[in-house]
Amino acid sequence: MENFIVSARKYRPATFMSVVGQSALTATLKNAIRNNHLAHAYLFCGPRGVGKTTCARIFAKTINCAHLTPEFEACNECESCRAFNEQRSYNIHELDAASNNSVDDIRTLIDQVRIPPQIGHYSVYIIDEVHMLSASAFNAFLKTLEEPPAHAIFILATTEKHKILPTILSRCQIYDFNRISVNDTVEHLQHVANKEGINAEPQALNVIAQKADGGMRDALSIFDQVVSFCGNSITYQSVIQNLNVLDYDYYFKLTDVFLENKVKEALLIFNEILNKGFDAHNFVGGLSSHLRDVLMCKDPETVQLLEVADSVKESYAAQAQKCPNDFLYSALAVINDCDMNFRLSRNKRLLTELTLIRLCQLTDKKKNELSEEFALPPIELIPEMHLGQPDAQQANTAPIQRAVASNAQPAPSSQPAAQPTKRNVVTAPPPISISITKPPVKKEETDTRTTVRSQQTEKQDNNFTVDSLEKAWKHFATEIIPEKTHAKNIMLNNLPTIESKHKLKLILDQKLQESSMNEVLYDLTSFLRRNLMNDFVEMEIIVDTTKENTKVMSPQDKFAKMAESNPALLRLKKEFGLEID
Structure with missing residues (x-):
């Protein structure tokens, strides 16, 4: 043989x-x-x-x-x-x-x-x-x-x-030396296939070339592996099955589902992909690459940037005609956010599913028209009503203040009315009347609701004690941080000090401890703000290098230190002729 x-x-x-x-x-x-x-x-x-x-x-x-x-x-x-x-x-x-x-x-x-x-x-x-x-x-x-x-x-x-x-x-x-392009790799693989008498589909060779990522040796090694699996006939389906590559058709079907706002179908397709053993993060990366390629097909000059087979380019061009530019721009931004947050997410499947839901809602015209139809028109407030209030608070309290202004009777005043600040005001269309009978609301109840809503929009800035800080600190270390985490032991052995109402200081001994704490600093700060009911809490980590550089004392140094406080040790050593080892 x-x-x-x-x-x-x-x-x-x-x-x-x-x-x-x-x-x-x-x-x-x-x-x-x-x-x-x-x-x-x-x-x-x-x-x-x-x-x-x-x-x-x-x-x-x-x-x-x-x-x-x-x-x-x-x-x-x-x-x-x-x-x-x-x-x-x-x-x-x-x-x-x-x-x-x-x-x-x-x-x-x-x-x-x-x-x-x-x-x-x-x-x-x-x-x-x-x-x-x-x-x-x-x-x-x-x-x-x-x-x-x-x-x-x-x-x-x-x-x-x-x-x-x-x-x-x-x-x-x-x-x-440059990476070898996909087209050059496909041509060389086709040459090798012809020499070996192997019938290979161009689309299958294109998948091998993309998998090789610019290396000809890798491409030839993958080619030999596929030949061992397929024999003398290499097809696209056999290649993606052997190399565990997700089929293009899934991305095309998902994009069509996004355009039709079918949330259920998108989630079922994603579940089918997971059942076939594909990683969710790789799926997110592949979907972003697919949407990018669709965007490239919107312009004839950028079609050349696609490194796919000619038959697949036709499918991309057909789908590009159906996808609006605004949808592609928004979809790429949503996918990019998911990719960046994937590593930090604890429930990665839920993050991906929420991303798919958001993509399905990008072209939901009925939802967008309904939200625009029932949107409240802008209100021009009297300056005395919003002096000293944040902008967010004004936006949230505007509907309630309009109701109070409509029910309250104008009070006579001898002083001239304050002149409102000059600014551009867009005239809003009249609000749509909805025939729903509602019981009359008393002025006191309206004021109470206004106060509650204003309090909900304000940030919390409450005082807290050392005991409440210690309780929240230990709860985060024991219940929130996963096991076998270095930061867990650091938090149990070190407690922060309260420098001011909004500032906490944590003193550590080593730089390694600082890097471990920095990994959980964001989650820890958010947890303390919620539990201490203070949204302005900040954590400062300081490394005390003096403890690292402390000189290690020898046995003789330790004995001399002890003898300073107890001279009887010197007499004991002298009478019995002891030596310090």
């Missing part, structure tokens, strides 16, 4: 022309070979699986080729090319810095650099995952990297450029 070779190795590019998605970089390297402008050190950096090590091998093979083609590609016929293809070349050396990251490994490499090549012109040293080298190894490598022998060329490859010392970066030509 013939050994199976994974597609990532079997179809690894062997020439610059076969490299996918890095045309600018490969053109630069070919021009350097054509003009004989070869640097002594290169740094290839970028995401995983985009061709860094592959390009390094092709570059090393090409510069040692004895008979370059007119396109400045390796000939694959000379001795140097054959040795490279058969993996017996002594001119190209690869070092894995993840497992050879010590100073001794670099010193061995430096000794090896001195040996000139036996065949070809250059000795090429490819160091993969170079960011894994230790700081000492980097420093030992600096001099050789700056002034190597004429025959030596170093190619460093890494996925994390920010971890490399600036002194190393300054000695290299830096090439940043």
Whole structure:
């Protein structure tokens, strides 16, 4: 039985022309070979699986080729090319810095650099995952990297450029590799499928490319996995089933349900999605991406921003014609709020369901017309009636004050009436009369209702005692905070002090305690405001570093301290010849 070779190795590019998605970089390297402008050190950096090590091998093979083609590609016929293809070349050396990251490994490499090549012109040293080298190894490598022998060329490859010392970066030509686009990945997967005799739907390959997230090696690995599941026929349904990807149809159906204001159907579709094992947060992210793609299809110039199959683009374009712009803008804002609050929510399913309900109500015309029809017209109040009142309180008490003004008789006054403040007043339409018989309301009852409503809108600012603070503090620590939380023990061992009517101060010993308390600070402050009936309570956390830096006393220091207060200990030590250990 013939050994199976994974597609990532079997179809690894062997020439610059076969490299996918890095045309600018490969053109630069070919021009350097054509003009004989070869640097002594290169740094290839970028995401995983985009061709860094592959390009390094092709570059090393090409510069040692004895008979370059007119396109400045390796000939694959000379001795140097054959040795490279058969993996017996002594001119190209690869070092894995993840497992050879010590100073001794670099010193061995430096000794090896001195040996000139036996065949070809250059000795090429490819160091993969170079960011894994230790700081000492980097420093030992600096001099050789700056002034190597004429025959030596170093190619460093890494996925994390920010971890490399600036002194190393300054000695290299830096090439940043890009993520491979979905279209380029689909074309390459189609090429591999044709070579292997596999029939693959373009929409299925598009899902694989999106799942790979810009990495060709990941895309080929997923392709092999899907082939093992589907055989020689890869369909869209089999791919989403194997990769556990949510079908596009769910998002299209949900958007139609939102437009028709069908709350029940939206909740049932979401329940079906959860029953299939999909995570609610991933669903929220997928729905936001779907609505974004629908918005992109509203304009022919932005359709090109979609990275989906052509058949799916038609579905997006058809749905974009049905979705008003205002709905899409509001829906994206609602979904974005849900995404930001998802991590903090304790009942994540309820949060998602409320979001779906809000989306269904965005185009509820009947509800919006009814709310506008029965909206109360604005009231122009006399200045004496609202002096010193907050704006929110004026808005809430306006209907009651209008009723009082209509029932009360005007009182004669010898003083001239106060002139109202000049401001723009919009004339409201007359209120709609509703034939509902209601018993007359006495003036005293009306005043009482007005007072109650005003009190409900005002913020609480009550005094509280140390006992009530301690009771609320311990209740939050024992009942509200989940078990195995560091903040729970901190709160049970430390109590805040009352600095003023609105300010509490908590003194801690360590910075670690401060970070743990900051995680629950928002919930704790809200809880204390409710229980202490004071909406202005604020918590200040201070770390007392003097306790951290307190010197640890030795046994001799402890004995000397005790002897200061009790000199009899010195006589006891002297008479019995005791020693302090």
